Amino acid sequence: MRTVHAADLLRLTADDPPRAGLAVVVAGDRVEAIVPTDELPGAYPGMRVRRWAGTLGPALVHDGPLPPAPTPRERVHALFRLGVAAVVEEHVADPALRAAAARNDVAVLPGVRPPALVTGGRADLAVFGPDGACLATVVAGRLVHRRA
Structure with a gap:
């Protein structure tokens, strides 16, 4: 199943400056695409969209x-x-x-590697609030944590 994860801001790496207007399309356990949110309705009609308040980026x-x-x-x-x-x-x-x-x-x-969101890469995502608290975690395309 394909899901779009959209947030107020998106980071492609931990050090990347946050950008507005982007979303991550997830197919199975992989990142299918990183697209402008304004293209979602035409390019991905009827797809489930999870909208998050905060900054979406690679999981840690x-x-x-x-x-x-x-x-x-x-x-x-x-x-x-x-x-x-x-x-x-x-x-x-x-x-x-x-x-x-x-x-x-x-x-x-085997060792630490910098996390990154890349097309074709594993869909490991996290959403963080302004206070740095984790609001949601997606592991291999599956939502495993959502802050109540």
Whole structure:
């Protein structure tokens, strides 16, 4: 299923200045396109559009121990509340934690890499509010966290 994620502002990388008027088209677990929002009705009629208040950009890579929680699943879900979609493998060495990450499509990376939104890349997105709090996290095209 294809979904459009549109926000007030969009960053293609963590260091990219935020830009208005862009949206991310997601097909399955991939970024299909990054398009001007004013082209959405004609180019993508009838597509589900998720509109977010805040700044949309690439989900984060977590380089450190996962947040403490009673179960591996809850530790992974704590990452989603931070806007994280990838972890460095040394921090998920425990088999139960590694399995929880895999079940939730969290990317396990050999080292830190700068996150970026690119056409054809994995659809790992996060929306952050003006206060820096994560409002929503999309991992491999699937909405896994939405702040209430």
